[in-house]
Amino acid sequence: MDSDDAGMRDDGDGTGDRVLVLNPVSGSGDHVDDVVELAANRGFEIRRTEEAGDAKRFARDAAPDASLVAAAGGDGTVNGVANGIAAADELETTTLGVVPAGTGNNFASNIGIEGLEHSFAVIDEGRRREIDLGIANERAFVNSCVGGVTAEASSETSTESKAELGVLAYVKETVDTIGSFDALPLRVKTAEGPNGEAAQMWEGDALFVLVGNCRRFTGARTAQADVEDGLFEVTIVADAAATELLGGAALEALEGLFDRDSGSIVRRRTPSLALESRDEAVEYSLDGEMLETEHLTLETDPNALTVAVGDGYQSDPDNDDGRWPFRA
Numbered sequence: 001m002d003s004d005d006a007g008m009r010d011d012g013d014g015t016g017d018r019v020l021v022l023n024p025v026s027g028s029g030d031h032v033d034d035v036v037e038l039a040a041n042r043g044f045e046i047r048r049t050e051e052a053g054d055a056k057r058f059a060r061d062a063a064p065d066a067s068l069v070a071a072a073g074g075d076g077t078v079n080g081v082a083n084g085i086a087a088a089d090e091l092e093t094t095t096l097g098v099v100p101a102g103t104g105n106n107f108a109s110n111i112g113i114e115g116l117e118h119s120f121a122v123i124d125e126g127r128r129r130e131i132d133l134g135i136a137n138e139r140a141f142v143n144s145c146v147g148g149v150t151a152e153a154s155s156e157t158s159t160e161s162k163a164e165l166g167v168l169a170y171v172k173e174t175v176d177t178i179g180s181f182d183a184l185p186l187r188v189k190t191a192e193g194p195n196g197e198a199a200q201m202w203e204g205d206a207l208f209v210l211v212g213n214c215r216r217f218t219g220a221r222t223a224q225a226d227v228e229d230g231l232f233e234v235t236i237v238a239d240a241a242a243t244e245l246l247g248g249a250a251l252e253a254l255e256g257l258f259d260r261d262s263g264s265i266v267r268r269r270t271p272s273l274a275l276e277s278r279d280e281a282v283e284y285s286l287d288g289e290m291l292e293t294e295h296l297t298l299e300t301d302p303n304a305l306t307v308a309v310g311d312g313y314q315s316d317p318d319n320d321d322g323r324w325p326f327r328a
């Protein structure tokens with residue numbers, strides 16, 4: 001078998017107990033040799049993705065026999081592997097490992113993974129935490145679901161921008177490239193939460209809707225949300241923010257907008273929500289993977305996904321953040 005074959009098992013002990021799904025083109029694509037060496041030395045079976053859908057398929061096939069499936073790539077690869085473990089119905093028995101080889105590696109940094117070698121140390125020796133899994137119209141996501149980002153912006157956003165800004169890079173690219181907004185006429189219904197959060201309905205024209213599971217959208221570029229609380233952190237950017245965002249440098253405007261209690265920002269915490277377009281289908285980005293729909297139902301599956309986390313991971317980031325919520 002050619003060593004470049006998709007799905008090949010080019011190392012490992014043949015038991016399929018630890019499988020690594022490797023995206024060879026994520027990030028700058030220069031991680032492959034290092035990842036293969038690190039994984040092979042630890043007895044991983046390695047399966048290389050070739051196209052969209054492979055990460056999910058490989059993880060789904062591997063999960064019934066594997067105690068751990070690692071995703072080597074960016075957030076999209078992590079998303080695919082999480083979806084595969086869920087599709088195999090193996091969330092209770094298969095742990096997700098994350099090897100950061102994308103451009104932004106947002107999820108990896110949120111769970112305290114600091115680099116390639118560190119990720120394997122974490123897989124071998126790190127804590128396991130059961131984190132919430134986001135479900136959007138039956139597709140799983142780990143980090144965030146963002147509405148109003150265009151597919152073009154998602155594919156054209158630069159590596160540098162993603163590395164610096166994370167998910168907000170897509171928002172910035174959308175602001176930069178379209179130059180004017182087709183606001184999304186949306187109805188957003190949030191369910192009541194366990195801590196007295198009331199069910200609420202928001203109706204209006206939104207520029208963006210950002211739903212964070214593990215990701216929090218403040219001006220802080222690396223803010224991790226509490227991903228074990230069974231709640232999403234929802235931020236609606238109303239179209240009143242358009243003049244602010246288009247008026248000057250998009251990056252400063254974005255950070256300013258997210259970093260304070262702006263009148264054009266609505267924030268909610270909720271275990272589930274429904275987003276309904278009052279017009280045409282809306283593009284959503286689930287961990288960077290696009291989905292176009294008129295109706296989106298989002299639910300948390302609390303503590304459903306077991307993940308190997310680094311020492312820097314905080315299960316309760318509110319303790320030393322204090323920024324959230326501006327408005328419950």
Ligand SMILES: Nc1ncnc2c1ncn2[C@@H]1O[C@H](COP(=O)(O)OP(=O)(O)OP(=O)(O)O)[C@@H](O)[C@H]1O
Nearest residue numbers: 026027049050052073074075076077102103104105
């Ligand atoms: N061999 C391949 N050739 C081309 N595309 C691939 C291949 N394998 C996977 N993909 C695509 O790569 C995408 C996932 O990329 P991923 O998000 O992991 O990396 P990235 O975009 O470089 O990083 P980040 O999400 O951190 O910005 C998926 O959409 C998938 O379809």
